[in-house]
Amino acid sequence: MATTRTAHTVWQGNLAEGKGTVTFDSSGIGEQPVSWPSRAEQANGKTSPEELIAAAHSSCFSMALSHGLTQAGNPPTQLTTQAEVTFQPGTGITGIHLTVEGTVEGLDEAAFVEAAEGAKKNCPVSQALAGTEITLSAKLA
Numbered sequence: 611m612a613t614t615r616t617a618h619t620v621w622q623g624n625l626a627e628g629k630g631t632v633t634f635d636s637s638g639i640g641e642q643p644v645s646w647p648s649r650a651e652q653a654n655g656k657t658s659p660e661e662l663i664a665a666a667h668s669s670c671f672s673m674a675l676s677h678g679l680t681q682a683g684n685p686p687t688q689l690t691t692q693a694e695v696t697f698q699p700g701t702g703i704t705g706i707h708l709t710v711e712g713t714v715e716g717l718d719e720a721a722f723v724e725a726a727e728g729a730k731k732n733c734p735v736s737q738a739l740a741g742t743e744i745t746l747s748a749k750l751a
Contacts, residue, residue, distance in 0.1 A: 614636075615636040615637075616635040616636050617632055617633060617634050617635055617636070618632075618633050618635060619631065619632045619633070619644065620633075625646050626646050627646075628645070628646070629643065629644070629645045630643070630644045630645065631643055631644070632644055632657065632662070642656070642657040643655070643656045643657070644656055644657055644658060644659075649697065650697070650699045658697070659697075660695040660696075660697045660703060661695070663693075663695050663703070663706075663735075663739070664692075664693040664694065664695045664706075665693075666735050667693040667695070667706060667708065667733075667735045667736070667739070668691040668692060668693040668708070669691075670733045670734055670735035670736070671691050671693070671708055671710070671729055671730065671733045671735070671736065672689045672691045672710070673733075674729040674732055674733035674734075674736075675689055675691075675710065675712070675725060675726055675729035675733075676689060678725050678728055678729050678732075679712075679714060679717070679725050682725065684714050684715070684716055684717045684721075684725075685714075686712050686713060686714045687713040687714065687715065688712065688713045688751070689710060689711075689712045689713075690710065690711050690712075691708060691709070691710045692708070692709045692710075693706060693707070693708050694706065694707045694708075694709075703742055704742075704743075705742060705743045705744070705745065706739065706742055706743070706744045706745070707744075707745045707746070707747070708726075708730060708744065708745070708746045708747070709746075709747045709748075710726055710746070710747070710748045710749075711748075711749055711750070711751050712726075712748070712749075712750055712751060713750070713751045714750065717750070718750075719749065719750050722748060722749070722750050723748045723749075726746060726748035727746060727748075730744060730746050
């Protein structure tokens with residue numbers, strides 16, 4: 611069964627001085643402020659499209675890796691994934707780096723790295739972002 615998730619943004623003003631609010635409609639988890647300075651300079655308590663992509667990518671990748679490890683007979687005890695999305699004003703998103711550390715009984719480092727590479731390739735968010743260079747660092751805890 612397919613699912614659809616929604617969010618919406620209300621933006622006021624021009625790019626440089628304007629501001630917006632992102633509302634998470636499907637989950638109802640609330641609203642977050644956004645602005646150009648929070649995207650291109652310092653966050654200052656506001657989010658950005660890149661941070662939202664990082665959240666989506668780190669959670670999707672973790673789910674894909676957990677599923678792959680479990681199907682291979684090595685369910686993880688814990689996976690900690692960070693996604694770093696780099697944004698260059700005037701150019702756009704220039705890369706994403708995933709870092710994962712896992713606790714997986716009965717698995718060596720090489721097998722964990724191989725599983726992580728598979729998750730990077732097969733995670734639906736990675737596939738949606740295929741036009742962006744995605745790199746990975748993976749290790750066991």
